[in-house]
Structure formats: C-alpha cells, structure tokens
Amino acid sequence: MPLFSLGINHQTASVSLREKVAFAPESLLEAYQQLLLQETVRGAVIVSTCNRTEIYCDLSLDDAQPVIDWLCHFHQLDKNELAASLYCYQGRQAIQHLFRVASGLDSLVLGEPQILGQIKQAFATANQTKNVNQVISKWFQRTFSAAKRVRTETQIGANAVSVAFAAVRLATQIFSDLSKSHILLIGAGETIELVGKYLIEHNVPNITIANRTLARAVELVDKFDAQAISLEEIPNHLAHADLIISSTASPLPIIGKGLVERALKARRHKPMLFIDIAVPRDIESEVGELNDAYLYSVDDLQGIIDENIQARQEAAIDAEKIVADCVDDFIAWQESLKAVESIRLYRNHSEQIRDQLLANASLALANGKSPEKVLKEFAFKLTNKLIHHPSKALTEVSHSDDNHELQLLRMALGLNTEE
Template identity: 55%
Template sequence: MSLVVLGINHKTASVDLREKVAFSVEQHENALKQMLNSSVFLETVIVSTCNRTEVYCILEENNPQILLSWLAHFHKLTETELSQHTYCYTDTQAISHVMRVACGLDSLVLGEPQILGQIKQAYQTSKSLSCVGVLLERLFQKTFSVAKQVRTETDIGASAVSVAYAAVSLAKHIYGKLDKIKVLLIGAGETIELVARHLQQNGCVNMTVANRTVSKAQVVAAEFNANVVSLAQVPEQLIQSDIVISSTASTLPIIGKGVVEQALKARRYKPMLFVDIAVPRDIESQVGELDDAYLYTVDDLQAIVNQNVQSRLKAAEEAEAIIVLKVAEFEVWLKSLDAVDLIRVYRQQVDEIKNELIERATAQLSAGKPAEKVILELANKLSNRLMHAPTRSIKQAAESGELAQLVQLKNVLGIDE
C-alpha cells in the first residue's frame, strides 16, 4: 500500500485550469463513490477550494499515474495537459504536505486559517461515504492536532497579511469589540467583500454597503445581512457610521473634507475612523486634518502588512520544525502498523498449521490409534513445520557468510549460547 497526494494549486496552474479541476458538491460525492467502488483506491479524501484541488489516496500499488489518469478522465481533460500543472507526493512527503497545507504554510496568504476548516469538511465528507479507513483516519486526526499546535505555539495567524484584514484589525484595535459599531462599506468589489467577511468573523453585525450600482451592493450585502444605499446617500449615512472603509474604482474622491465636517458636527464630534484602500484615493487626504477623523490609506496598511509578513515568516519556520517532528511520529506509528500486520499474518499461518495437525490427530484418535503415538506425532510435525522457514534462513545466511543476519536471526528466535 502507498499514500499518494496528487494536487493542483495557485502556484502550478491558472484560474482557468483550476476551475476545470475543481469539484462541485455533486461532483465531489460522485467522485468519492466512484473511487470507493474501485479496487485500486483503498481510501480517499478530496480537498477542493478556489486555490487548490488535492486528492489524498491510499493505493493498492505505488503507482501515482493511476491517480492522474483518473483525475484527468473524471474532468474530461488530457493527462498531458494536467500533468504539466500538477504535483505528486508519496509517503513521507505526502504526510508532510497535508500537515503544511492544514497549517496554512502552502496557502496564497501565508498562515490563513480557512484552509483547515476546508480540509476538515473534506475529511467529514469522505468519512460519511465510508472512504476513510485506518490510515487516512489516523493521518487526518494527526494533521488536525498539528494544525492546532502550530496555531497555539506560534504566531502564524496572529498578524494581518492582507490589506483587507489589516483594515479590520486596525478597526478592532481602535474600537475593541465590533458588535455595537456601525460600519459603512463603500464599493462592491472583491476587496470590500473580503473586508465584510473579516468584519463578520470579528463580531460586526451592523454593516451598510454603498455603491454606484445598487444591484451590485445588494449582492454583497445579501451574504452578510447588511443594509444597502446608493452613493448619493453616503453623506447622510456618514452621520450614523463609526467606521468607513472604501474601495472603489472611482477616478475622483467620493468623500471630501466638507462632507465629513458636516457629519462630525451632526454626530457631536464623536470620532470616526476612515480607511481608504482604493487607488486612486476615494477619500480626500484633507479629511485626516480634522480633529475627530482618523484617516488611514492603503500605504499605511501596506506598511503594517509588510511588517506582519516578516513576523509570519519567522512563525512559519517554527511551524516547519513542529511538522518535521510530527511527521516522524506518524512514520513510527506506520512502522508499528506494519509490525502489527506481520504479527497477524504470522499468527494466522501458525494457526493454520495447528488446526491442520489437530484435525489429523483427531482423525487418528477416532480411528483407534494409541493416544501416546498421536501426541508424539503431533508434537514432532508441529516442531518440524514451525522450524522449517527459520532453519532455511539460517542455512542461507551461513552459506552466504551473512554474519549480521545470523546474529539477527539468533536474536529473533531467542537462541541462547
């Protein structure tokens, strides 16, 4: 048996190809059922996200090409096209890889935590369809334990390494809890959507999305149960907002110093945080001159991000050291499993010999043969049968001059001088 990982990710393939190899929910289950019914794939877990698709398998034979052929056929692609953009790891490398992925060390954003949840979901799906056996069960439980240890003992996820996350981290640092804070998001693109997701994860429940095209704002707002306004309504919305985060494609500023002054006056000068992550700027730089308005630009956030990236790189080194130890622990378990299998097979062979000789002795006793002779014959035959293989190995080692093997056989057989 062999553990194999075949994958494709943001480092090896374009979005177009990754989309072709990704598994929808229905495809995911169909693929697992198909592999379950095959004698080639003994155990399987499929991880499929926007940035990666990976298939973890226990194969009957160490032949990763079988897995590549299956993946290409399932998604109606050629093996040549797929092989140029995939990576494959077996055994020790495969164990290390799944642990690194779960810890966020192989992610587009170093240390991001979402991948662990996605792997857990993939594992549960496979388990529910009886595609997880002893080996993958132990591997993934070990992996989840390693990921938890890395999160606990290192700072791999402690610092913001995306501008969107940095914006939310800044807001949380200033306001503490965000559950009672009112946030105005200006724009409806990917960045604002990511900001909204981070806000929601940090307890923010009062968000409003403003956009030139209201229908686009409604799409983003629907996911986060947020309110929707047009850009024309932004001035009056400012009065109610504690935090304003803006990211549009506008070539001219959307918020000027004058409208902020009016909002602050209406708020009785209750402080406001402005985070402008647009290029060109959405908020006039003069807004930062106002006493109760605190303006941060994309450059300010990028400086935080760059500093935090260095912090995560150091944490990643610590995580790698933990993974090396845990891979070694898992391999020790695998070797013990081999020993268990060897003992089981050996015991089975001995039992077969024993049962065969007992059956023969019983027949002899039934035929009236003296019990003393039957017992003696049983003992002699059992001794001879059990000694046959060790005796042959000892003779072969002696004839070949394999002294080390002779010593090992002596220890295994418990032979005293």
C-alpha cells in the first residue's frame, strides 16, 4: 500500500506558481472525480492553502507519476514549469511529512496552528466526496493525534511570533491590568485586526479604532465591540487613550510630538504607551523624548519576537521526537495489515480446497460409493493438499541452511521446535 505526499509549498515555489496550482473550493469536486479516475489511485486528500498545495494519496503502484501528470493537466501547466518546485515523498517520508505539516513544523511561521484546521477541513471534504479509503482515513486520524500531542506536550505554540502578539505582550508587561485601560488602534488592516483579537483575550472593554476609511473601521467594530473614528478625529480622542497601537500604510507620520504634548497636558501627564508597528513610522520618533510618553517601534519588538522564535525552535526538537514515534506507530499498523491480508488469502485458499473436495465426495456418495471409502479418500486428499505448500517450503528452507527461517516456519505450522 504505497502512500505518497506530493506538491509544492512556500519553500519550493513562488507565489505566482502557488496561485496556478491552488485548488479553488468550487473546483474540488471535479478535481476528486478526475483524480479517482486514475487507475492507480485508491484514495486521496487534496490540501490547498495560500502557502501549499499537496496531494496525499494511497496508490496501487510505487509510482506517483500518473498523479503528477494529472495535476499538470488539471491546472493546464507545463510539466517543466512544475518540476523544479515539486517534491514527492513515499512511504515513511510521506507519512512523516504529513505529520510535520499538521504539527506546524513545516510552516512559514514555525508552530502556527491554522494549518491543522485546514488539513482537518481538507480531510472532511475528501471524506464527503467518498475519496477516502481505510488507509488514508487511518493516516489522517493518526495525523490529528500526532498534532494534538505536539500541541499538548510541547511549548511550540505557547509563544506567538507575530508583531501583533509582541505588541500586546509588551502592553501587558507595562500595564498590570489591560481591562482597565483605554485603547486606541490606528489602522484597520490584518495586523491591527490581529492585535484586536489578542486584546479581546485580555478582556479589554474600551477599544477605539481609527482609520482613513471609516467604513473599514466599522467592519471591525462588531468583532471587538469597539468605537470607530476617522484619522481626522484622533486629536479629539488621543487624550483618553492609555495605549496607542498604530499600523497603517501612511507615508507620513499620523501622530506628531505637538499632538502628544497637548494630550498629555489634558491627561495631567498620566503616562501613555505608544507602540508603532508601521513601516514607515506612524508616530514621530520625537514623541519618545517626552516625559510620560513611552514609544516603542517595530525594531524594539524584535527582541520579544526573537525570544519567542528561539523558544519555538527548542520546542520543535521535542515535537520532532513525538512525530517520529507517531510515524513508527502508524507504520506498525500498516505492517499489521499485511498479516491480516495474508490470513485472509490463506483462509480463502484452504476453504476453496475444502469446498472442492466436499463437492467431489458428495458426488461419489450420490453415485453409490461406500461412505467409509469416500470419507477416507476425503481426509487423505484434504491432508495432502493442505500440507503440500508448507512441506515444499520446509524442504527449500532446510536446503538453504537458514535456521532462523526454519524455526519461524515450524512455529507457524504449530510444530514443537524442541522435538
């Protein structure tokens, strides 16, 4: 049962190529229908995200080329265009690759948790379209278990490594209780949205979002139970803010030294924390010269990020050990299937011999042959046919002087090896 993992990811392919190989959700049904028409494909799961497109499949032959050819044909790609970026793993390497991907060990951001949810969704889709066989199903179930162990038994996901997290982490170190602070977020892009999510986790009730386009700020209001204002309204609200986090695409500073001076005067010099994670800067560097105004830039946050990356890298060592153990367990399960298949074939073969001899015996009895002779003949022929192949194997092994294999055969046949 050859298992394969093949595809491209952020390490091997450019964004433009990843876009060409990506599967849109609405195309997956057709993709699965075409993929399962390939004679060698017994089951498959397609994982397609912004950073990777991968096909995990169970094939009847040790050759994934038909699947690669199908992938190129489906996306109308020249094979040479894909060849340099494509990787293809088989057997143990394929199993390990999926376990590592689901555990966040192969992600752009080490230890990120989103990929596990994406893989679970991909498996659910494949399952709904009846493209999952027993081996694929067990492979993915063991994958989810491995990823869970990595999450619960290591610290790989305990320390976020995004600028947004680092900003909120810094704020929690300076303010003993963020829930009592008034927050002003400037910008409404992905980074500020992520900052808002982290703040909500700290039960911050007073958030104001300022953005050049008020409509975009309003979109985030419901998510964070916040207030939306325009950039022009910042001077009227700045004095009320204890923490200001800014991330816009503005080419010029939005908050200057004079504006902060007036805000501090209105606050009677109650301290203000400014975290500027924009490039170019949203807040004039001179603001950091003011008493009671504490300004941190994206460079200042890098220390927190580096510390967390180091912690994740150390946790990844333990995570790799867990993955290796889980791979061993899954391969042991695969090997057990071979025994089950062999037992099935052996039983079927023996039953065919029995049924054929019973049919012959019944015919002999119907023709008036002595029951005693029929029974003796049946027993004799049954014994000879059942021992024919084991006897031949014992003879061949005896001639080869392979004592270990001889003992295995004797044990399999129920023979006392001491006699």
